[in-house]
Amino acid sequence: MVKPLTIAIIGGGFSGTMVATHLLRLANCPLQIKLIEKRANIGQGLAYSTAVEHHVLNVPAGKMSAFPQESEHFINWLQNRYSEKAFTANSFVSRHYYGEYLQSILQEAHEKARKDVQIEHIHYEATELQPVDDQVVITCGNGRQITADRVVLALGNLPPSNPPIADPSFYQSRRYQRWAWSTSLENIVQPDDAILLIGSGLTALDLVVNLHYKGHQGKIYMISKRGLVPQAHQQTPAYPFCLKTEQNLNGLFKHIRQEVKKAEKLGYDWRSVMDALRPHTQDIWKSLTLVEKRRFIRHLRAYWDNHRHRIASGVSDIITKLRTSQQLSLYAGEIIAYQEDMDGVTVTVRPRGSEHTHTIKVQTVINCTGSERLTSQWQYPLLKNIISTGVAQPDALELGLEVADNGSLVSRTGAKSTTLYTLGPLQKGCLWETTAVQESRQQAEKLATTLLDSFSLRNTIRPLKSSTINIESYTVQPMITPAANFVGVAPY
Ligand SMILES: Cc1cc2nc3c(=O)[nH]c(=O)nc-3n(C[C@H](O)[C@H](O)[C@H](O)COP(=O)(O)OP(=O)(O)OC[C@H]3O[C@@H](n4cnc5c(N)ncnc54)[C@H](O)[C@@H]3O)c2cc1C
Known part of the structure; x- marks a missing residue:
């Protein structure tokens, strides 16, 4: 008469998917994994949900294994699954392959897991967390409540807030897109439109490449404070570098x-x-x-x-070509004002280091400033909830949450949680380098071990307080992700 322990993972992008995968692989006791992901598909997150073929990984395939100890895992998977494409370790492959790869990893881990280790995709947004005794009650957008023994926040990259400006009224306009990823370009851009992209990093370049392949004819402007674009990758040999860290x-x-x-x-x-x-x-x-x-x-x-954060050389070539032809212009500076009229918006720009301003006329402005950086700007209900209740606190730089070395959240009073953990981008302030696969894959494996170890410090199997559920008849809902979302993979 036992009830399995429950680990809820909020967020099913790379980080959440890999924590779930390692739990499925490593659990040696009955376990329920609740993977709460508001998107229909697990494994994709923001980065790998694009279906656009020329949205490629920023890292060669040979360095994108999801498993730290098996460096060729991704390239082997690619070569098996897409043998006709002749991918090599140096290929910059489309990002959608990576989402598919993560789904297949989770699928395989699920198939090989103990029968009493189960996973369920809960397709809702988690909006609140409430610690109750030694458990946590999670409330989802539909009002459904889930009680878990451990909770992992794998929320990933958050949509950016609007760039600060004296008069923000333009941000209500249909000519403004607050988040580059929130809709497809066709919905907001006509082929001859002049477009202003705020930001000149990876997100902006993704959009430029997309516009280029769609045959966009209009002018594209990018603006950022320093006017820097990511450098291009090159194949480089490993350099033996021993750094003394005890320096300012x-x-x-x-x-x-x-x-x-x-x-x-x-x-x-x-x-x-x-x-x-x-x-x-x-x-x-x-x-x-x-x-x-x-x-x-x-x-x-x-x-x-x-x-x-470098780009594939193919992407760099497109950017160079568009800049040479002057279809793409890059500004270092800041936006001072927007003035909208019938046929577009006049944007007043002050170049970096200049006292003078000038104007650009465009039809659409798209915010490409990447994911939200400052906790004080967070609009997410769940994050606002855990900070306002003191369950968690922002790190000192306000780039993410205050997190202990083992990934546990630190509360407003400074206590390390024994039930709430995180990994990935939310650790930005504590670790800085924590957003990409190379770091997150290690964190995911380590966190899964930490979670399972934390149970064995208690009892592996917790007796039911009121003996109402028989383990034999305890049915677990299957993953509700539709089969069609798993390319070539059976549903859970
Ligand atoms: C466009 C782009 C390209 C990138 N390319 C690369 C690359 O080539 N190589 C590399 O190493 N890294 C790349 N990265 C870095 C990337 O951040 C990581 O590789 C990885 O995707 C991070 O995974 P994550 O799970 O932490 O976050 P995410 O992928 O952002 O996933 C978080 C998930 O949580 C869900 N979620 C959030 N809040 C809730 C909630 N309250 N309830 C339910 N669900 C919720 C979201 O829907 C999302 O699916 C890229 C990032 C971006 C944005």
């Missing part, structure tokens, strides 16, 4: 610049040095003081991001 920010960057010069003399590229830094970035970040972290964000972040 100035010392660190001096050291990195010297190392780049040294590497270049030896025939390496700066990219090799950046790549060598990657495994140490979280430790470097943790070693900086709060003041130094703030200085980094204010002065260096844009430069760091455009060297660290």
